Amino acid sequence: MALAGQSAQTRQPGKPAQPGEARQAEEARKPAPWHMVTGTVRSNRPAGSGYYRLIVHAKPVAAACRPGQFVMLRAPEWGALVFSRPFDVYRSDPESGTVEILFKLKGEGTRRLAALVEGEQVRVLGPLGRPVPLPDDGRGVILVARGAGVSPMVRIAQECAARGVAARALVSAARPDRLMGVDDLRALGVDVHVTTDDDGAAPAPAAVLGRWAKEGRWHGMFVCGSRRLARAARWACREYGLSGYVFVEATMACGFGICHGCAVPINDGGGSRPYALACVDGPALPIETATIE
């Protein structure tokens, strides 16, 4: 990463994003009102390496969910837990009224969610957060993910497939057996490339993303699940004038902007607004705004 970091400091960005274009992109991100519903578990199964795939029937949430948004979940038995748990939506289907979540077992909340079986209820609050903008200029998008960070990428790929937007993905993991979402991305027509930490011959992510960015047929990049990948993507975006969004996460109590708990530091150009709220400003922040050092 030293190479990428140095380049970012010393070189001029290739083609700065147009201010009007950026405003338009932010305008397109206005979310619809959220719902809180009692959903029904359609299926919940292990996906390997401590991950689970949970499919919940929650019709109004599925109908309103746009790419880049998340939901807060809560099992009926929640013990002494207080906060619901936020998850990026992996897939949503307005037809069947379902939302799908990919999550990793981490603590008591995810343990309780992992224990849910078909037919049981789960409370769903969503969709939350600002949707990400997709290009309509004929160019495609590059999706960069690691671990459960592939979740929003699959939802974005769904939208790309529906709108005929080309998508290419770089999916990263520690080992090949920990790669998540690759088959689902491919089934949605995404050109998926994988990279694993144990592959000594793999080129650095920055080199791969820089090579892709240079091709001229990509509008922007979305990154989730790794600061290292986010820095690589930021370098490539700067270098070749692509737009970029990085998904951020923070401990969150409400998910809709009233607790102010999920503050993340941002680069505000020396201005007076040093924090964004991951829930209502994100979870995807413009890559130059997010603090990914």
Next chain:
Amino acid sequence: MEGGFQPDLSVRIGPLELKAPVMPASGCFNAGREVAHAFDLGQMGAIINKTVMPGYRPGNPPQRILERASAMINSVGLPGKGPEDFLNNQLPFMRSVGTRVIVSIGGLSEADFAQLAALMDEQPGIDGLELDLSRPNHVEREPFALSAKLTAGVVRAVRRATRLPVIAKLAPNVSDIVSIAAAAMEAGADALCVANTYPAMGIDIEARRPILGMATGGLSGPAVKPMTLRLVWQIAGALDAPVIACGGVSTAEDALEYLLAGAKAVQVGTANFSNPWTIPQVIDGIREYLRRHDIARVESIIGAAQPFRTDGSGAPAQAGGTAWRA
């Protein structure tokens, strides 16, 4: 106990009449806009903003919140854009809701409070002020409400600056809450809000560091309710002061405990985060309770658990009544 029986939920808090004894806790609801599509905010007894401070504040560095058993700890630090933004962008919305508008103000000095109180006094459509004397996340100074003298100083300064009803929000972590409550009332407060969060912290045992960015914060949620209930009980038993309870209410049963202890109304804070429908559910639950017990007015049960009010009449405490301390 017919389905049509509509108990009277209105309560009188000093000069303020509220249509229901439930309202949000300051700082746990913004100005209400985020939940306005979820339920009719007009059914709440009042709407209260996130405390407005004299100027812009970025808030505290992350991590700002932390979950513990039946509780959260926060060190949010009152991010806000200051009075001008409040008057232009939040107050008009609060006025549009159709219930009492209580404006929470804060500051680092008596002068800060007095200036904000004078500013609010000039605005139409404000029904009362709540003074945030007790926020535990001050990096700038200790909360006023830890001292009877400092509490009285701020209340007196505000009293001189406004004719609006004044609610003093007290801190729970004091050795004698009754003396501070009495000082606030003697200095001119119309009512008390009891209480704020409890100073607390958490440590990351792997990183071996405090979890919160400011190391310490304030504990709230269901875990604090039994403790705050005792504070309300003590004050209501000792003083003839209207008390609004604030601490761990997430169900109607919680609210009813506070009302029976002597609170005139309750605020809902942390529970809004995990269930944005908490406030209307608490209001419905209180109504159901009154129906079930065939009680026409909620005021009849206020203080009913106090030993000298066993008739459940809701009669005020004897003037200068002796302190009844648990």
